[in-house]
Each structure stands twice: as structure tokens, then as C-alpha cells.
Amino acid sequence: MKYKLMKKNYLYVLSLLGISMLAGCATTPGACELAAERNLDSAFINAKAKLADGCEAHFDSYFDQLLGVAAGDPQPANKQKFSDFLGWSADEGILSRRQAQKLYNRYFNVKFMALAGDYNNCAQTCPRKTRVLTAMEAELTDKERGLVKVSQDPASYYRADRLFQETELVLEATCTACANR
């Protein structure tokens, strides 16, 4: 009985060791860390290399760091660089095409992904109007980062800001009308 229990524990420890070995160098502490880089192109190359080398789980962190690097040298061309990077990530299967689109549009487009919906406003948007507007506000902060700080495109950011205000007004009226049926 005692022997059986010891054997079971031994096998358990062995299997844990095996799993950690299989995970390989990618999960070694520091292996997925992105080197500090000021050049955006080099940072993209590094990020792609890490992602291709088993560090897919760090995608969000890389994306955030890349935005930080880009903010150090803001220019309109950065939009395309991020688009290419997200397109590559989708091609490599790191993100779905839909996720790539959502991320790109959240940061670099005037339109709000928070307003993505398939059903009519009375039925879908109005019951969760506050949540939608809160999500839009959060998205607007990301748009400020993507459009102003990274892409130097304040005009698009101002348009997004205005769209947010207009949506707030129109939803207030529309949802009042829907409720007064």
C-alpha cells in the first residue's frame, strides 16, 4: 500500500518534470522578455522572432511595448507598421483575423469597436447603453494612444472624440424613444 503511494507520487513528479522540459526555453524566465529597443522596426523584428519562438502568450505585452517604442518616434507611417504586424500575427495563427481587426481598429481607426453589434439598437444597445458608453470611453483612450501618440493623426482622434459625443446624444434620444413605446 505504502509502496503504491510512493510510486504514484514519483510518477507525478516525473510527469511534472517532463512537462516543464517540453515547454522548453520559451518559458524559461526572461526568455520571452523583449529586449529594450528604441528603433521601432527592430522592435517589430524582435517581437516577431519571440512570437515565432513559442512566446505567443506574451502577445499583449509585446503589443503594448511596441506602442511605447512607437510613441518615441510618432509618425503617420507607424499605422501601417502596426497593421502589417497584426496582419502577420493573423497569418501566423497567433491571433485570429477578427482579433487582429479588432485590435487595429481599437487603436488606429475612428470607428468604435465598442459599437459592434448585429441587432437593432432598441433591442441590443439600449438595454446596455451605459456599458457601451463606458467601453467607448475606454476605447477612446486607446485611440488617443494609437492615433495621436503613435501615428501623429490628431484629426482622426478629434473625429473619434466627436463621434463619441454624438453617439452619446443620439443614443440618449433613441433609447428614450424606444422606452416610450
Added chain:
Amino acid sequence: MNVSTPMPMRRRHVRVAALIPLGAILAMSLTLITPARSDTAGGPTIRLFPTSVLEDIKETGYVAEEMETGLQDVIARMDQQSQLYQDSKCDGAEGDPGCGRIAKQLGATYLEMLNVMNERLPDMERAVNATRNSLEKRLRGELGQKMTSWTLQENLLGNTPAGNASPAPRMRGRSGMRLSQRFQQYYQLVASSGAGASNQSMAVVASDIYLDMNEASELIARTQEEIGRATLMEQLNQSFGTITPEMQQVVDGVKSILFGDSEAPYQVAGPPPGSEEKPYKSPLEM
């Protein structure tokens, strides 16, 4: 109807007398609104201002204009009497027979103002409610039931690419702008829309008018309740010939709406001029 871009944002608080000049400007703008314009931005065509809605707005405009005209005359007289009261240094001289007479005249004019409002308000209430109801129906049908949140934002964006954005709208609650000036903006918007040059959104205009009508309707009901009480109070005051702070406050409120304040309109920074180059369009863009 062309649904594309921005307009002034909503005011959070409307004073009782805010409904007064609304109609005059509305009536003016109506002459240029044509029913059921098609959407030049390529989005779905929406009909927010069909003939029935326009007729209701027109009627509200006439009724409000009549009320405004009637009140302007009374308020001008009150202004003169109030000036005379101050010039005669009647403040704190309630015992003076001359000052007492001026105060009574002022009180009588105030009662006249309340009477004008009392006479006109039922018509105003009917007109405002009719406009509100017809706009409500259009908003519910066209924006609430025919559109998703995504198509709504596409309509709001319409034909204004980011680089060509017109100056940003003011938040009505923060601007301190008079309602009549606001409707002058509507007028300009509708006028340019009629010429096919507008990039303003009819959805925003309709929403703004609807919410104003909603507030106006509530305020009319409250005002009607208050008029009876205020009339009684002033009739009592007539016996003593005093000018109450409440009376002065009501008059000041009505005056500021009718004649406006001298405050310079608050300007929100507009976007910088767009780049000459064609902006980058990502294949991921939706």
C-alpha cells in the same frame, strides 16, 4: 434624409423660459428642411423629418413665436420700470409713496407676464407634445429599430473623413449658449444641407430637438403649476407694494433667455488641418 456628421451636443439643464424662442428659429429653419433627403454618404436612407414631423415643428414654431412676441413687450416694460425703480433709489425706501407706486406698477406688469404665459402655455404644450411624439416615433423606427449600433456610427461618420472634419461642436451644457443661437446653428446646418454641402448629421439634429422638446414638455407642465401660485403671491404683494427676490429672479431668467447674455461663445478647439497626402488605409480597417 442625409445622416452624416456632427452638431451641437446636448444641454443638460433648460430653464423654464428656454422654450420661448425655440419656435421662432425652428419656423425659420423649417422653410429650408426638405422632407426625406437621401443619404449622400452611401449609408442606408433614413427618414427623420417627413412632412408630418415638419408640420408639427412648424406649428410649434408659430405658437412659440407668438408667445415670445407677447412676452418681449411686457418684459421691455418691466425693464423700464425696474430701471426707474433703481434710478429713483427706491431700494430700502419702501415707505416712500413714489417708490411704492413704481413697485406696484412693476408688480402689475409681472402679473401681466404671468397671464400671457398662462394664456399661451396650453397651446404651446399641445404643439410641443405633438412634435415630441412625432419625432419620438421617427427616432424609434429609423434609428432604434432599423439600425444597429454599427450602422448608426457609420451614419454619424457619414461623409466627413477625419482630415476634413468641421469644427467640433460645443457641448450645450457647457457653452452657456442661448437656445435661439443654437437654433441658428440648426438653420445654418439645414440651409447648407439643402444645398447638398452639409456634412452635418440629421440624426444628431433630430435627437437634439427631440430631447429639447421632451424637457420643454416637462417644464411647461411644471410652469403651469407654478403660475397659479406665483399669481396669488404677486396679488398679495400688490397689497404691500414690494418687489420680491423671487419676482426679480423670474424676470431675470426670462430676460436672459429672450435677449441673451453678452458672454462670448465658448470655443472648443477644432482639429488641425488634415494632411494633404491620402491617409493610409489598412486592410484590417473596418
